[in-house]
Amino acid sequence: NAGVMQNPRHLVRRRGQEARLRCSPMKGHSHVYWYRQLPEEGLKFMVYLQKENIIDESGMPKERFSAEFPKEGPSILRIQQVVRGDSAAYFCASSPGQRSTDTQYFGPGTRLTVL
Amino acid sequence: AQSVTQLGSHVSVSEGALVLLRCNYSSSVPPYLFWYVQYPNQGLQLLLKYTSAATLVKGINGFEAEFKKSETSFHLTKPSAHMSDAAEYFCAVTLTDKLIFGTGTRLQVFP
Numbered sequence: 001n002a003g004v005m006q007n008p009r010h011l012v013r014r015r016g017q018e019a020r021l022r023c024s025p026m027k028g029h030s031h032v033y034w035y036r037q038l039p040e041e042g043l044k045f046m047v048y049l050q051k052e053n054i055i056d057e058s059g060m061p062k063e064r065f066s067a068e069f070p071k072e073g074p075s076i077l078r079i080q081q082v083v084r085g086d087s088a089a090y091f092c093a094s095s096p097g098q099r100s101t102d103t104q105y106f107g108p109g110t111r112l113t114v115l
Numbered sequence: 116a117q118s119v120t121q122l123g124s125h126v127s128v129s130e131g132a133l134v135l136l137r138c139n140y141s142s143s144v145p146p147y148l149f150w151y152v153q154y155p156n157q158g159l160q161l162l163l164k165y166t167s168a169a170t171l172v173k174g175i176n177g178f179e180a181e182f183k184k185s186e187t188s189f190h191l192t193k194p195s196a197h198m199s200d201a202a203e204y205f206c207a208v209t210l211t212d213k214l215i216f217g218t219g220t221r222l223q224v225f226p
Binding site (some may be wrong): 004006033034041042043044045048055056058059074091093098101103104105106107108109111 | 147149151156157158159160161164166169205211212213214216217218219
């Protein structure tokens with residue numbers, strides 16, 4: 001009964017490089033959410049996806065960030081040309097449905113460090 | 116727009132003492148409310164959630180929270196703290212899909 005899986009757990013990039021973060025939802029879950037946690041802050045919503053569709057990207061920065069959840073394979077959060085301010089923990093969550101009462105189950109996170 | 120405010124970024128209690136972590140919400144309609152716990156370098160684990168059924172919600176590890184509409188509050192309590200309760204606790208609100216989190220309260224438990 002595997003939970004939400006994220007990899008890598010730790011990622012180090014130099015400024016200007018690309019970062020790819022992967023998230024495999026719990027079995028049977030088709031709804032994926034990405035959140036970002038900056039140091040000493042709470043989690044901030046970034047994007048909500050269902051298979052092959054972006055449902056809500058109101059929290060995504062306008063540039064350099066993109067997300068996908070293909071029909072097959074994990075969800076990917078991609079950050080192009082990373083800057084120091086992108087250093088944060090990125091959490092993925094999944095849920096079985098889209099109702100507000102559905103619990104979101106969180107992965108262990110990917111900690112991105114930009115040098 | 117919904118939001119949550121967690122009063123007190125740090126709370127310290129002695130082992131065996133009452134734990135009280137405060138959360139106030141702002142919402143134009145009754146929201147759904149959640150408490151999550153985060154242990155160091157780990158993801159978030161759901162403690163409990165309020166979904167408009169019973170106002171007193173019991174969760175895991177002996178925690179409970181009471182939804183008080185008149186006070187727009189959803190405070191988290193535990194009668195007797197354990198050392199293993201030391202962690203960061205987040206209150207969250209939602210009306211649609213995304214969770215809106217508070218800034219968190221770090222709980223320290225002293226022997």
